[in-house]
Amino acid sequence: MSLATLRSPRKRKGHGAERRQEILDAAMVLIAQQGVHAVSTREIAAAVGISQPALYAYFATRDDIMAELCEQAFESLRTRLENVGDLEPGESTVRLMCRAYLAFGLEQPNAYRIAFMIEKPSHDPDHDPAGDRALAAGVATYSVFRRQIERCALAGLTRHVDVDLLTQTGWATLHGLVALMIARPSFPWAERDRLMAAHIDHFVRAIMASPSGSAGK
Amino acid sequence: MSLATLRSPRKRKGHGAERRQEILDAAMVLIAQQGVHAVSTREIAAAVGISQPALYAYFATRDDIMAELCEQAFESLRTRLENVGDLEPGESTVRLMCRAYLAFGLEQPNAYRIAFMIEKPSHDPDHDPAGDRALAAGVATYSVFRRQIERCALAGLTRHVDVDLLTQTGWATLHGLVALMIARPSFPWAERDRLMAAHIDHFVRAIMASPSGSAGK
DNA sequence: ACTGATAGGTTATCAGTGATAAATGATGAT
DNA sequence: ATCATCATTTATCACTGATAACCTATCAGT
Known part of the structure; x- marks a missing residue:
């Protein structure tokens, strides 16, 4: 419908636990590259292809x-x-x-x-x-x-x-x-x-x- | 906790190394109370009685x-x-x-x-x-x-x-x-x-x- | 086919962080 | 008294984790 929403490379909808593990995997990869303290929630979210607040649907903090x-x-x-x-x-x-x-x-x-x-x-x-x-x-x-x-x-x-x-x-x-x-x-x-x-x-x-x-x- | 209330009245000019050690002592006390990660530069500065950027005259980071x-x-x-x-x-x-x-x-x-x-x-x-x-x-x-x-x-x-x-x-x-x-x-x-x-x-x-x-x- | 609920997502925003730049103010020498 | 210097302040920046409020597909039930 509205093509304007395609600006960001939004990915397919994750199926619950799948996306949860996606987040964990992305976080581990980033941590392995940059160290534990250097990885922010925004970096993790970007790696998964979602916005940063979306993380908080899967993890409280x-x-x-x-x-x-x-x-x-x-x-x-x-x-x-x-x-x-x-x-x-x-x-x-x-x-x-x-x-x-x-x-x-x-x-x-x-x-x-x-x-x-x-x-x-x-x-x-x-x-x-x-x-x-x-x-x-x-x-x-x-x-x-x-x-x-x-x-x-x-x-x-x-x-x-x-x-x-x-x-x-x-x-x-x-x-x-x-x-x-x-x-x-x-x-x-x-x-x-x-x-x-x-x-x-x-x-x-x-x-x-x-x-x-x-x-x- | 409001940082402003912790702030002691503004002090006179610090005498070089004295104030430097003051900062270190205050930092150590705060760390002993709240843990290493929980202490911010603003808290340390407030405990010494100076503003937060003043720390950077004594320590680079x-x-x-x-x-x-x-x-x-x-x-x-x-x-x-x-x-x-x-x-x-x-x-x-x-x-x-x-x-x-x-x-x-x-x-x-x-x-x-x-x-x-x-x-x-x-x-x-x-x-x-x-x-x-x-x-x-x-x-x-x-x-x-x-x-x-x-x-x-x-x-x-x-x-x-x-x-x-x-x-x-x-x-x-x-x-x-x-x-x-x-x-x-x-x-x-x-x-x-x-x-x-x-x-x-x-x-x-x-x-x-x-x-x-x-x-x- | 319409309705509503819901899962999954977004944008906007908040308070707090470390750090920097520019303006202020006291000190001390002349 | 004036001036230069340096300690210190205010204002601000980019970034952090986290929250609120608002979209939007999808799907079940009638």
Whole structure:
């Protein structure tokens, strides 16, 4: 009818959840290109081909988009950890899981940032559905990690048997290296591969009862 | 909150570096109260009693204020690590240093955030004086940490003798726990004291040659 | 075929942000 | 007393996330 409305390259009508995922995908691509803080709602909307307020039909706030991406990042890491498989519990499996974790963080720093390093300003004690779902995804990922440790603990391979304590300090150990290397790339780090290998050695040495870790170089 | 009401009566001319530090102090207080992201340049200016553009006579950008606070946070941590003292090198000294690190991070989360968890959007290859000074302060703090590890290494108390590798993975280990607990407080963490103690045990176990770490709970 | 409801979208606008330019005002030297 | 200087202010810019109000297809029901 009115040709004047064709000025902008308006796209077809999205079918509900499709467009929702379109938005998430566009946001992730932009974030991967420009970093988390540099992407605005207007850029995301333009990438999808809709106006900026249209986003708010699918997400209550910008942070909700981030929370959803956080959830997806957690699930990405979770499948990666699950792909380590249910080999027999032992040091080599633990090493594989550590490698998978570090690889995820260093290969997809933006996903890692969103999952672990973006602080949510929401301190509302009110319901925060998006944040809750992200937290649940984080706990689910944690559970995969924990399961491997637990199997080692049940086999008597760990230094002690408080599985949550082992898992949390172990996870924190891995997170520390990834987070610091992402947040402070200017620091004069040692060579990456040696650093990763040493860190995994330290992990195994800290957690396992009788590690076969290389003691020297 | 109306910013105008927070504004103290206009002050007299500032005396160079005095006012500069006034700004930094006000910024740090506000950040400690409201968090890093929630503090605007207008709030900082109002707290000092000047107009918002007046800040730019002392700092080129808001990020420069943050970089300066980052530098001060690093120095605060450095003195804390130095206060561990130059006792004889050994496991107990290392434990003290770990405790000092974790205590700093958990007691002053905002200073810790500024020092380690705020990513600078400046990717300019151009000169970035403020960022450079912050990095230098970080390296200086790293050196204090490194010195203790080095003394242990020279005494033959560490698992191997690549001091930078030991220090960097060790530092990352400590950072991981602090950063995760700060960034994800909603996670169902184990009890804090036990977690800290276990983490320090893991650190010692990973770094030292013959740790006396408690093996059970 | 008309009606109304509704999903999906738009334009216009708001308050707040970091930052800049130009006008103001006090200070200190001459 | 005059003038230059510099700290500081007012006014403003472009941009941000978010809201209000208004269009416009599409579709179900009579």
